Amino acid sequence: MTEEDVIVAVATPPGVGALALIRLSGPGARDVAGRVLKPAAGKSAPWKARFVRRVVAVDAAGAEIDDGIAVCYDAPRSFTGEDVVEFTGHGGVLVVQRVMEAFEAAGARAAGPGEFSQRAFLNGRMDLTEAEGIMDLIQARTDLALRAARRQMHGALREEVEALRAAAVKLTAHYEAWLDFPEEGIDPDTGRAMRARMIELAVGIASLLETAARGRILRDGLRLVIAGAPNAGKSSILNCLLGFERAIVSPEEGTTRDTVEEMLNLGGVPVRLIDTAGLRQADQGIERMGIERTQAAMTDADLVLEVVDGTRPPQSVRRVDAEPEKCLLVINKADLPSHPGWDEAEADCEACRVSCVTRHGLDALVARLRDTVVPGLSSWEDNPVAINSRHQRELERAATALRAAIDLFDGGGEPELVAEELRETLDAIGTVGGRVDAEEILGAIFGTFCIGK
Ligand SMILES: Nc1nc2c(ncn2[C@@H]2O[C@H](COP(=O)(O)OP(=O)(O)O)[C@@H](O)[C@H]2O)c(=O)[nH]1
Ligand SMILES: [Mg+2]
Numbered sequence: 001m002t003e004e005d006v007i008v009a010v011a012t013p014p015g016v017g018a019l020a021l022i023r024l025s026g027p028g029a030r031d032v033a034g035r036v037l038k039p040a041a042g043k044s045a046p047w048k049a050r051f052v053r054r055v056v057a058v059d060a061a062g063a064e065i066d067d068g069i070a071v072c073y074d075a076p077r078s079f080t081g082e083d084v085v086e087f088t089g090h091g092g093v094l095v096v097q098r099v100m101e102a103f104e105a106a107g108a109r110a111a112g113p114g115e116f117s118q119r120a121f122l123n124g125r126m127d128l129t130e131a132e133g134i135m136d137l138i139q140a141r142t143d144l145a146l147r148a149a150r151r152q153m154h155g156a157l158r159e160e161v162e163a164l165r166a167a168a169v170k171l172t173a174h175y176e177a178w179l180d181f182p183e184e185g186i187d188p189d190t191g192r193a194m195r196a197r198m199i200e201l202a203v204g205i206a207s208l209l210e211t212a213a214r215g216r217i218l219r220d221g222l223r224l225v226i227a228g229a230p231n232a233g234k235s236s237i238l239n240c241l242l243g244f245e246r247a248i249v250s251p252e253e254g255t256t257r258d259t260v261e262e263m264l265n266l267g268g269v270p271v272r273l274i275d276t277a278g279l280r281q282a283d284q285g286i287e288r289m290g291i292e293r294t295q296a297a298m299t300d301a302d303l304v305l306e307v308v309d310g311t312r313p314p315q316s317v318r319r320v321d322a323e324p325e326k327c328l329l330v331i332n333k334a335d336l337p338s339h340p341g342w343d344e345a346e347a348d349c350e351a352c353r354v355s356c357v358t359r360h361g362l363d364a365l366v367a368r369l370r371d372t373v374v375p376g377l378s379s380w381e382d383n384p385v386a387i388n389s390r391h392q393r394e395l396e397r398a399a400t401a402l403r404a405a406i407d408l409f410d411g412g413g414e415p416e417l418v419a420e421e422l423r424e425t426l427d428a429i430g431t432v433g434g435r436v437d438a439e440e441i442l443g444a445i446f447g448t449f450c451i452g453k
Contacts, residue, residue: 076125164204168429
């Protein structure tokens with residue numbers, strides 16, 4: 001595989017549809033396309049970039065396959081930064097296959113997954129965070145996730161990362177210049193100023209890292225686990241929240257044995273709603289395995305809806321074993337006479353009373369969830385950045401190295417070791433956007449300090 005070849009792929013989903021779009025990219029894409037796409041009768045003017053042209057697709061033997069339209073984009077003004085041709089024809093299975101075969105016979109190679117975006121990245125059309133923003137956009141399930149993805153695609157995260165990176169380059173370059181060229185009389189800047197700059201960078205990294213939880217929720221959904229004793233009405237609540245009968249509801253205890261999962265859009269936040277097997281003593285068998293899954297689900301949960309049957313005395317109800325701050329108590333079956341013991345309990349922990357039969361209290365529960373789940377939803381709107389787990393990993397590596405640099409610096413450690421940790425910091429930040437360039441530090445040293453006259 002080289003970047004010299006012309007790649008081709010169907011950009012629309014497989015199967016039957018009104019239209020299908022086939023895209024070619026690479027030096028010579030116009031030549032390859034020209035062997036397959038012939039101007040429709042009477043249209044023989046030269047093919048101008050960015051103008052739609054009616055064409056007929058022909059196979060290697062010259063037999064006509066399909067009619068459609070084509071547009072070409074000249075490098076570097078295209079998605080990939082290379083010459084690109086897009087052919088839109090009819091969306092049939094066989095016709096698309098024949099056109100693809102014709103392009104391949106004419107010299108194109110079938111593209112691998114993500115190869116167009118990879119070329120766009122390699123050609124400097126976008127950084128890694130922007131490429132990831134495209135994937136986020138395609139996979140977004142709520143409007144909020146969609147908006148966050150669009151902003152990342154348009155460089156909101158790239159700008160923040162690049163600012164951190166620029167600061168790290170400057171810091172590293174300055175320190176190394178002071179270290180490597182003592183005869184130059186560079187202001188050592190090694191005292192308080194140097195430390196202040198390191199701290200400033202650490203604060204910047206930490207504030208980006210704070211967006212990781214939000215990023216995970218926007219991409220994967222917030223994990224909301226419904227747990228409680230058997231027959232409390234957990235599956236009924238799942239169904240009520242979803243608005244359709246997803247889980248089996250029955251007066252028989254132990255009906256739900258596996259976890260049941262469904263996506264819900266809660267005020268723009270994607271929520272993974274997880275119904276679980278009821279918690280009770282079960283020593284073996286499938287029910288035991290179900291209960292183990294419930295416990296695992298609660299451990300991973302962002303929020304646990306603890307459902308209890310309000311007709312039963314509180315003392316008799318087995319309560320869930322989860323961190324109290326991520327638990328919300330729901331007292332179910334409010335249509336039936338409630339046990340007086342819950343009045344006190346309710347006052348203690350601001351429980352929600354609901355009935356799955358009359359739907360009483362369900363709207364209030366949803367509102368309550370929205371408030372709990374989306375703390376400061378409006379501030380999410382203001383701050384578009386939400387990092388993903390890969391960014392988080394690299395930024396944590398950067399933070400660790402920078403902390404080590406600061407500790408060494410404070411403890412009077414070897415300057416070479418400080419420099420090494422600073423380089424590691426820079427490398428980790430650069431990896432977020434896919435830009436790692438050792439030459440750059442040298443460039444900054446020679447550029448900023450004019451060494452080596
Ligand atoms: N009266 C009344 N019965 C309910 C309510 N919610 C659930 N139930 C009944 O309680 C039983 C257990 O419900 P289910 O959702 O399967 O409970 P789970 O075991 O916690 O999943 C079923 O017979 C439901 O019809 C409610 O709000 N009011
Ligand atoms: Mg159930």
